[in-house]
Amino acid sequence: MPPQQPSGLADEWVLVSAHRMKRPWQGQVEPPLMKTVPRHDPLNPLCPGATRASGEVNPHYDGTFLFDNDFPALQPDAPDPGPSDHPLFRAEAARGVCKVMCFHPWSDVTLPLMSVPEIRAVIDSWASVTEELGAQYAWVQIFENKGAMMGCSNPHPHCQVWASSFLPDIARREERSQQSYHKQHGEPLLMEYSRQELLRKDRLVLTSEHWLVLVPFWAVWPFQTLLLPRRHVRQLPELTPAERDDLASIMKKLLTKYDNLFETSFPYSMGWHGAPTGSEAGANWDHWQLHAHYYPPLLRSATVRKFMVGYEMLAQAQRDLTPEQAAEKLRALPEVHYCLVQKDRETADIA
Secondary structure, X not given: OOXXXXXXXXXXXXXXXXHHHHOOOOOOOOOOOOOOOOOOOOOOOOOOOOEOOOOOEOOOOOOOEEEEOOOOOOEOOOXXXXXXXXXXXXXXXXXXXXXXXXXXXXXXOOHHXXXXXXXXXXXXXXXXXXXXXXXXXXXXXXEEEEOHHHOOOOOOOEXXXXXXXXXXXXXXXXXXXXXXXXXXXXXXXXXXXXXXXXXXXXXXXXXXXXXXXXXXXOOOOOOOEEEEEOOOOOOHHHOOHHHHHHHHHHHHHHHHHHHHHHOOOOOEEEEEEOOOOHHHOOOOOOOOOOEEEEEOOEOOOOOOEOOOOOHHHHOOEEEOOOHHHHHHHHHHOOOOOHHHHHHHHHXXXXX
């Protein structure tokens, strides 16, 4: 019988069925990625100088660029739905703001192809927007959907920031798990988890002076990773300059490995989770540890993905290779991007 593994953060079990990687695949094959993306397209609403749907004209930015989402899912003045007439039909006002952050002025780059100082500028912007929106809202969710496979509608390198007046469901589950563990053991769950993974080593992907990347014991997606600071840090703004520099470096290495796995611009959804903010900022959040989740869908190749359907939707999560197998594959990959290696070869051939 395949083993089940519990999640320390989400308090959910995962069915691990590593033998399923041997089954033949005759299902959907994703179309190949667009080979080239124009560096600048005046009709692309995320490019410098372009006009967006709102009529606003982007500045000719040369670094990061943060602006209000023209089609926000949350509004700061959302109306109160009023009292419910039945407990099965509860509704509450969901207030907040949505922003978009461009990482770079060029559309033909992604984070692994950016320089470490450029990634460091993104990290500084993440910390600043967390501090700014966290002064008013209970939760600030930074997330990046990379690739059309993950619903990204624009190839320009960017992420989104949604700040809400409420704690979303996944954040609530992480809050309960971390608080419960802290009450029982007297230390943050993810601090002890990091120590254990450093001792066991078989799920580690990358380590540095201030950070570690691992495939979590409870991973659901094939090459899912968890990015953790070694020091106890509750929120992004608390990171020191040295920790931010080191974060930029290890992010570049991780995302380069992702791209190198199937020699493609690796799709994923990622996001940061830190202690709640807003009116709760003064509460004791010592049980929280800052972390980033990376959820990539590719399973066997650049065109065959993992589908979360059927059993996963109706029963529980299931994965097709062990976390240890995934970590081993990622560890073995080079930290030089395959595109740069190809360019070097082409240059050598011309010479």
